[in-house]
Amino acid sequence: MIGASLLMLSLVSAAKLTANDIIVECRENYVLDSPICSDTPPSFLADLKAELVTFNGTDMINISWAINIDASIDYLTATRILAGGQTYHCEYTPPLAKADLTGSKQKWFHHLVYASYGLIQAANIPLPPRGSGPCYKHFRVTKPPPNPDVKPEMTQVPVTQVTQVGPQVPHIANLTSIILTIFGCLAVLMILSFSYLIYKRFGVNLAMSLDFKGCPSPMLPVPVLVVYPAENPTFQRAVVALTEFLQWQGGCSIAVDIWQQRKIAEQGPMCWLAEQVKAANRVLIVCPQRITPVLYSGCSSNNCFPTLSISAAAQDLYPLVLNMVVSHAKSSTNLSKFWVVQLGNQPQESGNLAPELKACKTFCVMKDLRKLCRSLHEHRQDNKTISAQISRPWIAYSEKSTMLLRKAVEKIK
Numbered sequence: 001m002i003g004a005s006l007l008m009l010s011l012v013s014a015a016k017l018t019a020n021d022i023i024v025e026c027r028e029n030y031v032l033d034s035p036i037c038s039d040t041p042p043s044f045l046a047d048l049k050a051e052l053v054t055f056n057g058t059d060m061i062n063i064s065w066a067i068n069i070d071a072s073i074d075y076l077t078a079t080r081i082l083a084g085g086q087t088y089h090c091e092y093t094p095p096l097a098k099a100d101l102t103g104s105k106q107k108w109f110h111h112l113v114y115a116s117y118g119l120i121q122a123a124n125i126p127l128p129p130r131g132s133g134p135c136y137k138h139f140r141v142t143k144p145p146p147n148p149d150v151k152p153e154m155t156q157v158p159v160t161q162v163t164q165v166g167p168q169v170p171h172i173a174n175l176t177s178i179i180l181t182i183f184g185c186l187a188v189l190m191i192l193s194f195s196y197l198i199y200k201r202f203g204v205n206l207a208m209s210l211d212f213k214g215c216p217s218p219m220l221p222v223p224v225l226v227v228y229p230a231e232n233p234t235f236q237r238a239v240v241a242l243t244e245f246l247q248w249q250g251g252c253s254i255a256v257d258i259w260q261q262r263k264i265a266e267q268g269p270m271c272w273l274a275e276q277v278k279a280a281n282r283v284l285i286v287c288p289q290r291i292t293p294v295l296y297s298g299c300s301s302n303n304c305f306p307t308l309s310i311s312a313a314a315q316d317l318y319p320l321v322l323n324m325v326v327s328h329a330k331s332s333t334n335l336s337k338f339w340v341v342q343l344g345n346q347p348q349e350s351g352n353l354a355p356e357l358k359a360c361k362t363f364c365v366m367k368d369l370r371k372l373c374r375s376l377h378e379h380r381q382d383n384k385t386i387s388a389q390i391s392r393p394w395i396a397y398s399e400k401s402t403m404l405l406r407k408a409v410e411k412i413k
Helices: 002-017 071-075 172-209 233-248 261-267 269-279 314-327 369-375 386-391 399-410
Strands: 023-028 047-055 058-068 078-083 086-093 106-114 118-125 137-141 222-227 252-255 282-286 338-344 361-366
Touching: 023 106, 047 106, 047 118, 047 137, 058 071, 058 078, 058 118, 078 106, 086 106, 222 233, 222 269, 222 314, 233 252, 233 338, 233 399, 261 269, 269 314, 282 314, 314 338, 338 369, 361 369, 361 399
Parallel strands: 222 252, 222 282, 282 338, 338 361
Antiparallel strands: 023 086, 047 058, 058 106, 078 086, 078 118, 118 137
16 A cells, blocks of 8 residues: 555656646666766756655655756756665656756756665766766755654642751652762763773774664765676676676676677777776776686677677786786785686686686675675774774665575576
């Protein structure tokens, strides 16, 4: 009943708040695909807001966003909203380009979701080309503080006057209360002193060893380069799922050839790789399933991915990065920048690993996914105080995203 009522309220709200009978329909997006990018994207969202509301006794969040009415709405296909670990794909009926919006500078739309506290992001689709800079609007929903205007009710108790004869003796209950208060204050002081001593001795190490369920989200994402061999569409699909997981759930800024094909064509594979290795904090080398990469030459009806083709640059970048690892083998500091990622539920045998990569730190996805995610951020945690560790925002990746990545990895077998 709540879901049906929520759907009716969203449709009625959209119909009433749009002057030209434009209805926005938002549905959950369960497919782990990157948003479409275009060289002619629509303009960014004009504004993004969210407020807590109550609907049929249920706490909800009313997400509102404004769209600029300009010439770029001809390219607008939908709006993407990320909230509470869910992704919503919002489409407009009729499309804004076909609606009569003469005289309007902005248009507001609304959508109700179940209440959750944290960051809400939204952007118009298609997005600008990757590397063009931020394109999402952000709004953080925080838990409201208690209402200070609500005061506890005071009940007046009638006082009976008692005439005492002789000296006044304090009541035994009052004496007990005073003693308990004194001991309580002493106990609090002892706990605070003990906590301060623990902080001074073990504070930073304790904060770094806490097992949070999620990856730290620093103010700026961690730059990571991903290089992989050209095997087949199924293998590349798993690589894409891994890069998208680290990009959207792991707090990383991923550089990969399939997202920067135009830049690789302009600079050349060798110059592009050298520039990205220099800019990245870590280089993830996805090792092949076989010792010799098998290039894709055809597909069957069950294993063909019409929307995904193997990047031509992958054939050049993988041997180049192997040579780069060899050139850094004499320096443990330089070699520590290169990590190996094996796709599968169990680590591969050492004989299947290229000799150039045997000295690199290795992770197995899915087995070491959380470890990999946390390790990518460990360099951001050095020399931090315990207060910075506790106050730092954290993001917890959703089980849905993990399941989609797991399915993509399992298809390799």
